[in-house]
Amino acid sequence: MSTTRKKLDVHQEVTDRIVAAIETAGPYEMPWLKSRSGSFARPVNIASGNAYNGINILSLWIAAQSSDYASPVWGTYRQWQQRGAQVRKGEKASLVVFYKSIEKDEADTAEGDDNEISRQRLIARASHVFNAAQVEGFTPPTEASLLEAPVFDPIERAEAFAKATGAVITEAGDEACYVPSSDMIRMPERRRFMGTATTSPAEAFYSTLCHELVHWAGAKHRLDRDLSTRFGSEAYAMEELIAELGAAFLCADLSITPEPRMDHASYIASWLKVLKDDKRAIFTAAAKASQAANWLQREAG
Incomplete structure (x- = not known):
């Protein structure tokens, strides 16, 4: 035997x-x-x-x-x-x-x-x-x-970090998103963010901004993150997973409690399908997220 x-x-x-x-x-x-x-x-x-x-x-x-x-x-x-x-x-x-x-x-x-x-x-x-x-x-x-890490007020540190990345960030409208055509991040006005039982309004704003900064970092003239060849029709959902993970990594470094995102529900099925079909997908997502978070930290100096 x-x-x-x-x-x-x-x-x-x-x-x-x-x-x-x-x-x-x-x-x-x-x-x-x-x-x-x-x-x-x-x-x-x-x-x-x-x-x-x-x-x-x-x-x-x-x-x-x-x-x-x-x-x-x-x-x-x-x-x-x-x-x-x-x-x-x-x-x-x-x-x-x-x-x-x-x-x-x-x-x-x-x-x-x-x-x-x-x-x-x-x-x-x-x-x-x-x-x-x-x-x-x-x-x-x-x-x-x-x-x-230096001892800073977590929110002040997050504000300084976002500014130091060099990203163009505007606060207007109802949607948080990265706009590739104009290479800018749009955020709702910070006063519109609400807290939860575990997240303050400021933490909700900065954790959402970190998500968009990870998208911004992946632009062709920065990290050139293109998932279409590897993941095909699931590339968009995987890009969202990378931004979700990257934001979590950044929030950990900035001592921010991230806000649960309601739009996760629309992505979870796609994430699970890719992860179950490809045992290396989560490794790729985590590696790309870590790369983006570390690059943003270096840019912010």
Whole structure:
């Protein structure tokens, strides 16, 4: 009898977890925004002090939300041991993904191709991490010190960030949108934004603006984000998912609680269809969202 263990399909495993979380989150809220009991800062690695990127932000947010982890700090079993902490017995690890570059087989390399890059292939590998809430012997520093972020009033910081990106933003009309033909963002007047039980009117305004800034960043003369070849008729819905994720990443960095968007309901079915049909789609969406959020942060200086 063969004892060979079935190899973990990293892309499928992460996609399945995110699909399940979206399907149970409700018609308007995304699972990474559903609860304020977990930490909404970007997840940070205990060993390097660096924030996670791409799909790992999303995966760890969902893990934190489902278990009510208040800390954004994560690490492998060994990394916690190196910090003098111990993962409690019976604690369940959360999945993160990293990519390892390997040499292609000669048969995989085009004849006569001496390009070093073409000889490399990226392979997804799984790693398992534990939250600070799952260990003993560790006192977490504040989120601000982890992210090395200056202490500002969150709304003032959001206003300064939006201005520093250089985007042309007008406040008029009833719709929030990015207009490619004029390369500008239109927002309803900020006074028209209403708060919710968990979101202030100002947070609602800035979280919506962050969504549109991610669209703006994807323009051809900026990040040139074109999804039509990869996703065909679903490209528009995927662009909205990227903007949704990018806005969530930015709001985390700006200490803003995002507002649940009513228009999510019209996109969720399309998002789920693409995610179920293509196990790498959520990886692409999260990577593009992370790219846009990081680019906007650099532009804002």
